[in-house]
Amino acid sequence: MSDLDAQFAFLNEADRLKSVLRATTLCDGSRRENSGEHSWHLALYALVLEGQAGPGVDINRVIKMLLLHDLVEIDVGDVPIHSANGQAHASAETQAAEQRAANRIFGLLPEGQATTFRALWDEFEAAETPDALFAKSLDRVQPVMANLQSGGGTWVTYDVTYDQLEARVGVKIAKGAPGVWEWVKGKARVWFG
Amino acid sequence: MSDLDAQFAFLNEADRLKSVLRATTLCDGSRRENSGEHSWHLALYALVLEGQAGPGVDINRVIKMLLLHDLVEIDVGDVPIHSANGQAHASAETQAAEQRAANRIFGLLPEGQATTFRALWDEFEAAETPDALFAKSLDRVQPVMANLQSGGGTWVTYDVTYDQLEARVGVKIAKGAPGVWEWVKGKARVWFG
DSSP states (O other): OOHHHHHHHHHHHHGGGGGOEEEEEOTTSSSEEEHHHHHHHHHHHHHHHGGGSOTTOOHHHHHHHHHHTTTTHHHHOOOOTTGGGGTSTTOHHHHHHHHHHHHHHHTTSOHHHHHHHHHHHHHHHHTOSHHHHHHHHHHHHHHHHHHHHHTSTHHHHTTOOHHHHIIIIIHHHHHHOHHHHHHHHHHHHHHHO | OOHHHHHHHHHHHHGGGGGOEEEEEOTTSSSEEEHHHHHHHHHHHHHHHGGGSOTTOOHHHHHHHHHHTTTTHHHHOOOOTTGGGGTSTTOHHHHHHHHHHHHHHHTTSOHHHHHHHHHHHHHHHHTOSHHHHHHHHHHHHHHHHHHHHHTSTHHHHTTOOHHHHIIIIIHHHHHHOHHHHHHHHHHHHHHHO
C-alpha cells in the first residue's frame, strides 16, 4: 500500500463526519449542524480571532487541531455538552470510545502521519497547552453564537440556565480566550434576561 | 463598533456557507455536499497531502486560503465545473459577481483583516503562486474522489467523458500536485473504462 493509498483511505473515511449531527442548529435554525461543517467554522473562528489568543499560541497548530478534533465522532457520534444535565460529555465511557475511534481512524494514515495527527488530537483532548486551551475555547464559543442567532437553540432544548452556561461553557471559554468570553457573556446575559 | 463586533458579524455571516449546495454529493451519495463542509474537507486534504506540494509551498497559507476560498458563494452560489458543458465556471459574469461578493463579505471584518483575507482570496483566484496552485489542485481533486466513491456522481449528471475530465480537471490538478493526479488518474481511468 502506497502512502497515497493510505492517505486517500483516510480522506474518504473522514467524509463521514459530514453525516454526524450535532445538537446545535445552523444560525438560521433551519437544520442541525454536522460535525464536518462545524470543524470548518471553528477553523475560521481561529483564523479570525487569532488576536484573542494568549501568549505562545501558534494559530497554525490551533487550526490543524480544529480540523482534526471531531473525527472520532465518526464512530462515537457527538455528545452534546448540555445533555444528561451536563454530565455525559466527559464520561469515562465516552472517553474510552473516543480513544478506540482515534486508534482506528488515525490508524488509516501512513505511520508517521498517524502519530503526528494523533498527538495533536491527544493534545487537544488534554486541554493543557496554550494551543489546546485556545482551540477548546473556540469549540465552546461557536455553539453559543449559533444559539444566540437561532433564538436559543440547545439552551431551550436542554432547559439551560445562565448559571449552567457559565459553569459548563463560560469558564472554559474564559480560560483560553478571556476577551471573547467577556464579549459573548454580554450577549448571553441579554438573552437569558 | 469594536473589532469583536465586526469579527462575529463576519463569523455569523459565514455560517450561511453551510446552506450553499454543490453539485457533488457526499462519498456515500446520500445527499449533496455543502460548501462549508467541502471547505473543511479541503483543508484536511491540504494537511494530509502536504508532502505532495511543490517547492516553496507554505501549507499553513494553503489551509487559510482553503478555509476562505468559497465564502463568495454565500452570494453567488456554487457554479459546477462540468455545468454548461464546462463553460459556466470561468464566465466573466460569474467572476464579476464573485468580486462583488468578496467586497461585501470580507468587508464585514475590521479593516486590516479584511485586506489580508481579501488578498489571500485574490491570490487563490489568480492561481499563479505555488500556494494557490496547490490549493486549486486540491479543490479539483476532492470532487473526483467523491465521484469515484459515489459511483460517478456529477460525471453521470453532466455526462462527462474521461477526456473532458482530463481537460477540465486533470490538467489543473497536475499543475499543482502532479503526484496526486498520477494516482487519481489511475483510479479515474478504471471508472471510465
